[in-house]
Amino acid sequence: MACVFRYDKTFEGLLTCVFHAYNRRQFPERLLDLQEPAGLFDDEVLEVLTDEALAGRVWQGVARLVRGEFMRGITSCWLSELPGVDELLFRYLRKLFDTKGRSVYNLADADVLACSQLWKKVSNECTRVIQFTRFQKTADGIYFSALAPIYNVYPLALHYFTDRFADQPWLVYDARRSYGYYYDGKGEVQEVRFAETIEPHLPKEKLAEGEELYQQLWQSYFKTIAIKERLNPRLHRQQLPARFWAYLTEKSPKFS
Amino acid sequence: MTDEVLKKLQVLAESAKYDVSCASSGTSRSHRVGAVGSAAGWGICHSFAEDGRCISLLKIMLTNYCKYDCAYCINRVSNDIPRATLSVRELVELTMEFYRRNYIEGLFLSSGVVRSPDYTMERLVRVAKDLREVHHFNGYIHLKSIPGASRELVNEAGRYADRLSVNIEIPNETSLKLLAPDKDFQQVFTPMRYIQQGVLQQAEERKHFRHAPRFAPAGQSTQMIIGATPDTDRDVLRLSSALYRRPTMKRVYYSGYIHVNTYDTRLPAMRQAPLVRENRLYQADWLLRFYEFKVDEIVDDAMPNLDLEIDPKLAWALRHPEYFPVDVNRADYEQLLRVPGIGVKSAKMILVSRRFAPLSSEQLKKMGVVMKKARYFITCRELPFRTIQELSPAFVRHQLTRTKKTDERQLILTFED
Numbered sequence: 001m002a003c004v005f006r007y008d009k010t011f012e013g014l015l016t017c018v019f020h021a022y023n024r025r026q027f028p029e030r031l032l033d034l035q036e037p038a039g040l041f042d043d044e045v046l047e048v049l050t051d052e053a054l055a056g057r058v059w060q061g062v063a064r065l066v067r068g069e070f071m072r073g074i075t076s077c078w079l080s081e082l083p084g085v086d087e088l089l090f091r092y093l094r095k096l097f098d099t100k101g102r103s104v105y106n107l108a109d110a111d112v113l114a115c116s117q118l119w120k121k122v123s124n125e126c127t128r129v130i131q132f133t134r135f136q137k138t139a140d141g142i143y144f145s146a147l148a149p150i151y152n153v154y155p156l157a158l159h160y161f162t163d164r165f166a167d168q169p170w171l172v173y174d175a176r177r178s179y180g181y182y183y184d185g186k187g188e189v190q191e192v193r194f195a196e197t198i199e200p201h202l203p204k205e206k207l208a209e210g211e212e213l214y215q216q217l218w219q220s221y222f223k224t225i226a227i228k229e230r231l232n233p234r235l236h237r238q239q240l241p242a243r244f245w246a247y248l249t250e251k252s253p254k255f256s
Numbered sequence: 257m258t259d260e261v262l263k264k265l266q267v268l269a270e271s272a273k274y275d276v277s278c279a280s281s282g283t284s285r286s287h288r289v290g291a292v293g294s295a296a297g298w299g300i301c302h303s304f305a306e307d308g309r310c311i312s313l314l315k316i317m318l319t320n321y322c323k324y325d326c327a328y329c330i331n332r333v334s335n336d337i338p339r340a341t342l343s344v345r346e347l348v349e350l351t352m353e354f355y356r357r358n359y360i361e362g363l364f365l366s367s368g369v370v371r372s373p374d375y376t377m378e379r380l381v382r383v384a385k386d387l388r389e390v391h392h393f394n395g396y397i398h399l400k401s402i403p404g405a406s407r408e409l410v411n412e413a414g415r416y417a418d419r420l421s422v423n424i425e426i427p428n429e430t431s432l433k434l435l436a437p438d439k440d441f442q443q444v445f446t447p448m449r450y451i452q453q454g455v456l457q458q459a460e461e462r463k464h465f466r467h468a469p470r471f472a473p474a475g476q477s478t479q480m481i482i483g484a485t486p487d488t489d490r491d492v493l494r495l496s497s498a499l500y501r502r503p504t505m506k507r508v509y510y511s512g513y514i515h516v517n518t519y520d521t522r523l524p525a526m527r528q529a530p531l532v533r534e535n536r537l538y539q540a541d542w543l544l545r546f547y548e549f550k551v552d553e554i555v556d557d558a559m560p561n562l563d564l565e566i567d568p569k570l571a572w573a574l575r576h577p578e579y580f581p582v583d584v585n586r587a588d589y590e591q592l593l594r595v596p597g598i599g600v601k602s603a604k605m606i607l608v609s610r611r612f613a614p615l616s617s618e619q620l621k622k623m624g625v626v627m628k629k630a631r632y633f634i635t636c637r638e639l640p641f642r643t644i645q646e647l648s649p650a651f652v653r654h655q656l657t658r659t660k661k662t663d664e665r666q667l668i669l670t671f672e673d
């Protein structure tokens with residue numbers, strides 16, 4: 001008999017679904033949004049109420065079976081926000097529990113392989129955010145940067161910023177998802193959202209004194225350092241994808 | 257900071273750019289209270305220049321004035337080029353401000369030789385010392401040790417830098433003397449030895465005192481210019497492999513010679529840097545460090561130079577058909593590594609995945625095995641392919657080289673370590 005679960009499409013919700021599936025020994029064919037209508041042949045529909053405590057138990061269960069990096073892999077996949085990723089992760093988690101964790105190494109399994117490839121893609125994007133963040137110092141002393149990553153990777157990249165820029169206030173902003181993190185320069189991180197759209201480069205009047213000179217210094221360093229006997233535009237584009245250019249100080253048309 | 261610094265930065269970056277060792281890897285250090293920054297261990301590239309090279313560090317010279325006259329260098333004393341010198345303060349400020357904006361991982365500093373090696377070295381060390389002690393800079397510092405600098409200064413440099421390097425430049429002493437009359441191997445190998453002693457001694461001290469001062473925790477590196485002299489790839493690779501046997505040598509960089517001083521007749525007139533050769537050398541270097549190859553397996557008396565048409569691992573496989581086919585479901589790690597088209601990552605994936613069920617070619621492909629190449633050298637669950645045994649090396653070579661030429665420069669390994 002085919003059954004489907006409905007839940008709120010949060011990560012905790014997904015883990016709660018896993019809990020109920022094992023508890024009832026009933027594994028859903030589909031995971032639907034709370035609003036989504038069930039299909040014609042779905043005989044049984046279960047509404048799952050997200051429960052932090054149950055989700056926590058499932059997550060601890062995962063922690064007992066696999067190394068931490070795989071847990072990061074699971075959250076990374078989730079943050080891809082791709083349609084259907086919840087069903088993929090559900091199958092992945094089920095295999096994980098059924099094999100006592102051994103399945104995560106079985107890359108010959110289509111779901112395990114799909115997760116591992118997605119994990120790789122998301123962590124590549126996370127790396128790019130770490131690489132290509134360019135802070136502009138604002139008049140009020142905050143280092144500001146915006147990017148538009150294809151996956152929701154700022155939560156994964158956050159530890160890099162808090163570690164490296166621990167003694168300066170900064171704000172990193174996801175322009176695609178319209179939210180960001182503000183750090184006060186002392187240890188507190190806080191999620192922020194702005195109503196207005198954020199431009200990649202701040203206007204002159206918002207910048208700290210001397211900021212434009214540093215941008216100019218960086219841009220001219222960037223131009224000078226390329227060896228013209230070896231120019232390789234194809235490789236350049238491959239490594240520095242064009243979708244980031246609008247946000248990069250060195251690629252901004254400002255000073256040229 | 258003024259506009260004048262902008263001019264200096266351009267001149268000095270221009271002068272420093274031919275030095276290839278940009279990697280900032282080898283040290284992992286997280287934030288400390290009261291300090292600025294961290295070192296990421298895996299060498300973050302913050303940007304990529306238009307030549308496709310990784311920009312990780314602010315690569316710059318303290319000054320491009322130089323009293324020496326090395327034939328292959330744009331900064332040689334006989335060249336009429338714009339010269340500039342940054343003050344220690346300017347350089348420190350540039351580094352800190354770039355770092356705070358996430359432009360860079362740290363600083364890679366070198367210098368032309370002014371007055372004496374020690375005079376120059378002392379100023380390099382001062383930059384590093386100011387960064388660490390005045391500005392509590394916790395990011396990456398790579399200092400290029402000046403050939404001929406004293407042990408005291410090299411030791412002091414090691415206290416502040418993550419990595420030190422001394423460039424060999426020319427893989428053979430006779431050629432070196434011809435092209436760089438002021439230099440000899442002694443001046444290069446002596447500081448290398450100081451660095452090694454410093455690192456090893458410090459490691460020993462750390463065993464007893466956890467807080468013993470650090471010494472170039474990312475070891476040392478060096479660079480050779482390729483194509484400026486008639487030295488063969490075998491000469492180059494033998495030297496590299498001898499260097500890698502030293503416990504602190506982390507990377508040897510190869511820099512395709514760029515004909516910057518066209519008037520100097522001691523140098524070959526080359527229109528284009530030997531990029532393919534440089535790339536093949538990096539691949540061979542890779543085989544030495546991660547694939548357990550020996551130099552003699554890659555190049556020998558009969559073939560002292562690398563095959564430019566195919567990569568060195570494939571070249572080895574074609575010379576050794578008796579080794580193949582390898583059964584991916586049985587072979588051990590070393591055997592898998594020898595298969596063209598299987599890399600370190602896919603070899604490891606094969607080992608963990610085949611415990612569940614024998615692997616098929618479809619699965620191998622998904623794990624990143626380049627089947628176009630590997631098919632001639634393996635057997636797997638179903639593989640009906642004909643291998644090098646039935647097809648002959650010449651045929652396989654023909655198959656793998658006749659496809660449309662890809663741009664070799666795509667393969668350049670930019671920042672792995």
Ligand code: SF4
Nearest residue numbers: 322324326329332368
């Ligand atoms: S000593 Fe260094 S900077 Fe001076 S000419 Fe020789 S290679 Fe160039």
